Amino acid sequence: MPLSAQTPPPVGVPPLNGEPLPLEFVNTVFPVKGVLMDGFRTTEHLAWWLRSCRGSLATHLPESAVDALGVADVQCFVMLRDASRRLVDALVNCREADPWDVAHLNRAATMDRAWPLLCWNAGERPVAVHVSTAVPSIAVQSEIAHAVVRLLTGASGVEPKACVAPGCVFYFDQARSRREWCSTGCGNRARAARHYARRHPHRDC
Numbered sequence: 171m172p173l174s175a176q177t178p179p180p181v182g183v184p185p186l187n188g189e190p191l192p193l194e195f196v197n198t199v200f201p202v203k204g205v206l207m208d209g210f211r212t213t214e215h216l217a218w219w220l221r222s223c224r225g226s227l228a229t230h231l232p233e234s235a236v237d238a239l240g241v242a243d244v245q246c247f248v249m250l251r252d253a254s255r256r257l258v259d260a261l262v263n264c265r266e267a268d269p270w271d272v273a274h275l276n277r278a279a280t281m282d283r284a285w286p287l288l289c290w291n292a293g294e295r296p297v298a299v300h301v302s303t304a305v306p307s308i309a310v311q312s313e314i315a316h317a318v319v320r321l322l323t324g325a326s327g328v329e330p331k332a333c334v335a336p337g338c339v340f341y342f343d344q345a346r347s348r349r350e351w352c353s354t355g356c357g358n359r360a361r362a363a364r365h366y367a368r369r370h371p372h373r374d375c
């Protein structure tokens with residue numbers, strides 16, 4: 171049965187933190203009670219995430235394309251997400267990138283040839299219409315790969331940083347505010363952990 175926009179999200183979807191698209195993408199790995207979960211475990215999980223991020227995508231993603239997602243699409247998104255996540259991790263930790271990850275990202279970026287077309291109706295503000303040569307699921311992967319390239323090269327103005335709160339694995343845009351954590355909850359936990367460490371210097375948290 172096709173999923174509709176009103177369908178409740180499947181259990182265990184990744185949190186959306188309002189970060190730029192490439193960071194939301196790499197943040198689809200998240201901890202639950204200390205165990206890392208993959209937010210793209212099934213086609214339903216991937217469909218939920220794509221619907222949730224549709225407003226951040228230039229690619230036209232009709233509901234029929236989301237309903238048609240298959241296991242192979244999930245595997246492709248997971249591989250692109252994992253390569254992107256390792257590259258962001260290498261960047262924020264000043265480590266060398268794995269050439270395989272660079273090649274994988276570049277391959278995904280070339281899977282589509284997209285361009286903007288000017289559309290200007292009388293009496294209306296001109297808008298750009300995104301034209302793609304690939305099917306939507308491929309076009310979205312290519313668009314996300316482009317966004318990750320822009321993120322890694324600094325072209326997007328985003329400054330990725332890893333959250334320092336205990337147990338958190340998220341990245342956030344430090345250019346928006348000079349913080350050390352991804353959310354208010356992580357900030358509270360990080361401050362509590364520091365307070366505990368000062369009061370109990372010889373114990374592990």
Ligand SMILES: [Zn+2]
Nearest residue numbers: 333338352356
């Ligand atoms: Zn965090």
